Structure formats: structure tokens, C-alpha cells
Amino acid sequence: MSIAGWTLVFVVGSFALYSAIAVASRVGTTSGFYVAGRGVSAVANGMATGADWMSAASFISMAGLISFMGYDGAIYLMGWTGGYVLLALLVAPYLRRYGRYTIPEFVGDRFASQAARLTAVVCAVFISFTYVAGQMRGVGVVFSRFLTIPVEYGVAIGGIIVLLYATLGGMRGITYTQVAQYCVLIVAFLIPAGAISWMMTGTPIPQIGFGSPLIEGERAGVALLRAIDQIHADLGLPEYTGAFLAGKKTLPDVFAITMALMTGTAGLPHVLIRFYTVKTARLARWSVMWALFFIAILYTTAPAVAAFARVNMIQTLHNTPFAEAPDWFRNWAATGLIRFTDQNGDGLIQYSEGPGAELVIDRDIMVLANPEIAELPAWVVGLVAAGGLAAALSTAAGLLLVISASVSHDLLKSFLRPGMSERKELVAARLSAAGACVVAIIVGIYPPDYVAAVVAFAFGLAAASFFPALVLGVFTTWVTARGAVAGMIAGTGFTAVYIGWFKVFEWSGPESWWFGISPEGIGTLGMLINFGVTWFVSRRTGPPPPDSAKMVAMLRGEPGSETRG
């Protein structure tokens, strides 16, 4: 059977599974819709968090990015896993003890301020929409390459599946489809990774193959990473394993980006709300541990895949006559994601980077193309396509729920229609989930140009808004409502202006970056500004809200304070 045939089998099969789960886990209460009735087990929640978190970017783009970045790829690996340590130690169990349904609700209650809640709603909705756009693009890429279906139809089909289980089952439907999606995506990632590791180094475990000698080719017997460093030296590229070399990121920038991704992770609403779905603070802590376990399986494999792909791609293509280029090369060239221009007219493909390069490869395709580059059977390629879709759809669903809860619970129920019955709120929640889904489909079909530019913004914003508010809310009692609001506005405002200046409008170049920090890492500075402004304003606008001490005692689980269900 052909690649398209196998892809169809896996995609239709997995979509049927998700739909069946959606119908089986439909809900009839707001608690079921927002927090899955708080009956999810720690392991299932960990798995669902893994799928929720690992987006199209993690599955499709990350290994490819690392493959081109070498050492610098560590910013994503450390940033997107280290955040879970912060989550478990500083945020998740306390958030669960607070109870209720949304993150803006926590911020508003903790600082006894509707203004704080509204500020948080705006941040949550903006972060989530930015993210959804990226997921929908991933869905489109998979459909157009593997099923040769136009991108628009692909996005619409994926969107309708999400619409089905998000509106029927809310958080409960999303949780159990995410568990299934985790299984699909991890199998789809590990099978080709193991096969390639086995072919190149003789061990099926990629994490070990990563440090093993190559078993074939002109560099047989040389450790994989040394071989890549040698290849890079031959091509005049900076060392793959080297840090802070010319043409790579600088030390302050690597530090700031890693920190921004870590603290951003610990402040992303769609991840945070997952810890409302378990019964106790203790289970919230164990959920974070399981989540990191399931995420680490992919995140320790990805850099190995990146290294294998590096060797494979250069060896397959460098100095190969264009006329003899393999099939996958021509297939991807047809989508425009690989471009070859024979600059010196010798009919050979020369691999180099920077201006004047003959070969331009979109980083997003490495994971999807890898099984083809390694000549794995067609069914593996089909499975990878289904895995990419699972990663994109599971994240999209989690984000849509944040948007829906922000509209129905934080805006309608608390501001516009406080007297609304639970029944009506549930209808409103379903309608806003459906509405958000339709917007996501439209954004996926007509992606605005700035999507790529603002993805960094989502993390920076989360780092500069929610992370300080949550941590100060749990660990101190002196923050005033004005302090919290001023901190969030100053932190996000600064981050937004910096990213707008340097990345969206590009009014000045990298030579004017503050402290050598790129827009991707500026959330770290935004976070510090938030902490500083909150402290400064709180000192001048005291005393803190009267219930602060009581609420903090409750968050810390002190006696006489009840955990809400």
C-alpha cells in the first residue's frame, strides 16, 4: 500500500477513536465541562497533560529545529521540561487546593479584584489564540503533504473533530481523547526514532544511539556527535555540539530564552487548568511528575532524532546529482518546503547555510520526512502523519477550552450575567467552545503573517503575566490588588513592546537588543519587571486585601481551611 493509503488508514482510524471517546464521555454539568468532575487519576492526567502540552511544534518542528541549531536547541529541551519543576514546586498543588474552574478566577479571588480577573482573562485568551493558530497550521501541513488534500479541507476536517469532542464532552471529553492522542503520538514518534537509531548505530534506543559510534558509511566507528562535528567542519559550519560560537546564540540569550520558556510553561493557562481535574493537591503534584515522565520520553528522544537526521540528510543530499535525488526530496519540493537552486550550475546539490545556499529546507519537515529519508516502510510514514495530527489536535482542544471557559465563566457568569443558571452557563460554555473552534478553523485556513512572530510572545506573555502573579499569590501575603494589576500590565506591556519593536515591526536590529537578549527571551526581563512593579506598588497602596492571609493559609493547606471541590 502507498504512503497516502496508509496515512488514510491511520488518520481515519484515529479520528474514529477520538469521536467514539467523545460520545462516551459527554457531560451534563459545568463541573464536568470545566474540570472533568475532578475525577481524573494522576497517571491519566499526566498523560493528558503530555498530549495537551506537546503541540504540533513539539512533534513536528522541534527535532528539525534542533537539527539545524545543534547545541542551541537545548533552549527548547530544557525550557519546555524545566517549567514542570516550577509547576510542581510552586504552582500546581496550591492551585488545586484553591479549587474552582479557571486561572483568571484564581487571580481575581486571590487579589480580591475584578480588574485583576479581567486583565488575566485578556492574557489567557490572547495566549491561547496565538497558540491555536500554530496548531491549525500543523494540521494543514500534514494533510497537504500526506493526503494531498487541500490545506483548507484538512484544517476544516481536523477542526470539526475537535469541535465534536470539545462541545460534547468539555474537559472530560478532552481529557480522555488526549490520553488516546498521547498514545498515538508517542508510538508514532518512537517507532521511526528507534528504527533510525538501530540502522545507524545498532541500538534501538535513541538516547543510547545518540552517544554511540556510527556503524556504516565513511565515518563508521566514529561517535555520532563527533561525526557531525567533523561534517560541520568540512562544510565550514560552526561545531554542532559547541556553545556560543560565531553564528550561534550568545550566553545571555540562551540563558534568558531558557528561563522565559521555563517560567512561561509554568504560567500557560491550558496546562494550569489540567491540575484542577484531579481530586486533591497531592494528586496534582503526582500528576505533574507523571506529565514530565510522559513528556521526557519524547523530549529525550527528539535531540537524538535531530542528530540522526543531521547526518542522514547531509550524507544523502550533499554532492548528489539533482537528477538522482530521492523520491521524498521531490515530493517535499512539490510542496515548496524544500527549494533547490543550482547556483553553480554543476547539477549537484551542495549543502551549505546562509545566503547563496543551493538548498533551502523548511525546518518543520524534518520529523515528517525523516522516515522517508531513512527509507522506512510506508506504514511508518502514515503513522507519523497520524501522530502529528494527534499532537496538534490535542493541544488545540486544551486551548479552546481555556477560551471557552474564559468567555462563559469569567466574562458572562461573573460580569455580564451573574444570575445565570448552571444549565444556561453550560449552554454558553458549549457555544463559546464552538465559536472559538470556528475562529480557529478560519485562522488555520488564512494564517495571518505574524503567527510565527507571535508564538514567542505566548511564552513571554505567560512568563511576564501569570507566573509572578501565581507565585506571589501563594508565597506572600503582602500583594495588593493594585500591585498585582500594575505588575501584570507592566510585565506584559514591556514584553509586548519589546517583541513588537524587534520582531514584528523590526524597527531596529539585534545590535540594539537589551543585554543581548532576543525577543524570544525577553519574557525573563518582563517577569522580573512584573515582580519589581508588584512589590513597589503594593508597598505604596497597602494594606493587602483583608482576606489575603486567610486565603494563603487555605492554599498552604493549613488547618481550619477547607479545600473546595
Next chain:
Amino acid sequence: MSQLSPPRRDTWKRSLRLIAILLAIWFTASLGLGVLLVEPLNRIWMGGFPLGFWFAQQGSILVFLVLLLVNSVAMDRIERDADRSEDPEDPS
């Protein structure tokens, strides 16, 4: 302000100490060994990896996982001790 009985105050202190220790290791394993010290560590090759590069792309993640396991187990113990000391003499 809720009245804190001595054992419960001790519970929060124990939690804070645990958090501080785990955060120190978290920082050292990732931003310390994987970023600040990566250049000198990269001169040492072990098992096919330059050491700094290994911490940045593999080791830090494994350390994080161990930290969270330790955190879950240790916090379970701290909370169990707190429940035990609280019950006999109902503090409120």
C-alpha cells in the same frame, strides 16, 4: 489570620526548605551545567557526548524527573506527619 499550631508552622517550613533545595538542584543541573558552565564541560567527552552538551540536551531532563519524584514522595511524607501531629490535639 488563622491560628497556626506549632507543628503546622513547622510543616510549611519543611515544605519551604524542600522547595529551596530542589530549586537549587534544578538551577544547577540546567542553567548551571547546561548553560553557564557548558564551555569548560564540553572539553570533557564521556560515552560519546561532550559533557556540557549532554547536560543541556539529556541530563537536565533526567534530573528534573528525579526532582519531581523526590518532591512527590517527600511532600507526601511531610503532609502525613502533619496530619498525624494534628489529630490528637485538635488545634482549632
